[in-house]
Amino acid sequence: MPAMTEALLKVSLNHYLVLSAILFTLGMLGVLLRKNVIVILMSIELMLNAVNITFIAFSRYSGNIDGQVMVFFVMTIAAAEAAVGLALAVLIFKRFKEVNIRYFEHLRG
Amino acid sequence: MLELADYTFYFLAALVLISGIAVITAQNPIFSALWLALTMIGVAGIFVSLDAWFVAGVQLIVYAGAVMVLFVMVIMLFDLRHEIHAFSRGILSGFLKLASAGIVLGLIVGTVYRSAETVFAPPPVETDKMADVTKALANTLFTKYIFSFEVIGVLLLVIAIGAVTLSRIRGGTHASHD
Known part of the structure; x- marks a missing residue:
């Protein structure tokens, strides 16, 4: 049924949402499976980007600009989170000469 | 087509x-x-x-x-x-993690295909010019969301100070040499 296939392939809001869902799951897998703190932070950035795609897609398909404003806030939070996370990674590396996630439990004070 | x-x-x-x-x-x-x-x-x-x-x-x-x-x-x-x-060890926990990620993906995609088509069936709105979109964005950001905008500015200041403080902490091997 070529007509039905074409209707499925025609890009709609669903396509953007599914792309965002796959990207979010990839980020989640990265956070769960990797042990390097820096790669975990990158995976969190992936998840935040997936959420941004959802915001922009809904904003476009509902004709409401508020979603784009939310994306600005998400980007700000993401940059701040990366700065603090990388500072913690530097702290871990100074103590243990390795950036493994399991050393986080030894950080105190 | x-x-x-x-x-x-x-x-x-x-x-x-x-x-x-x-x-x-x-x-x-x-x-x-x-x-x-x-x-x-x-x-x-x-x-x-x-x-x-x-x-x-x-x-x-x-x-x-x-x-x-x-x-x-x-x-x-x-x-x-x-x-x-590079990856965390453990076959069982690895499978559990993959399965949980698959469940999340399946839930989201299933929900999307059950609901979004009916809610947002109409074709996308007519696009404005590039400058118009930016102007509308600025109008919304600096009127409706002005308080959030200011709070985000304060948050960034706190984050900057916090990051500098964190990276100046002398710990572990460094503490013994001082």
């Missing part, structure tokens, strides 16, 4: 997903960072395809520019030659 916009979307989606997979599978963190930069560029392209030009520009400048420079600089600070166990 499929149009150019559809093919552009599939190309960008493939770019984002392939580089996203490469981010979490690359053994060397510096390769992860470079793949992440490619992902960010792909996401910016998707923003352009959704007529969010200004957000796409900000995405390129903030993510592919500033945040990636931050990551790469921190990676260059470290000596990461011996990262043998």
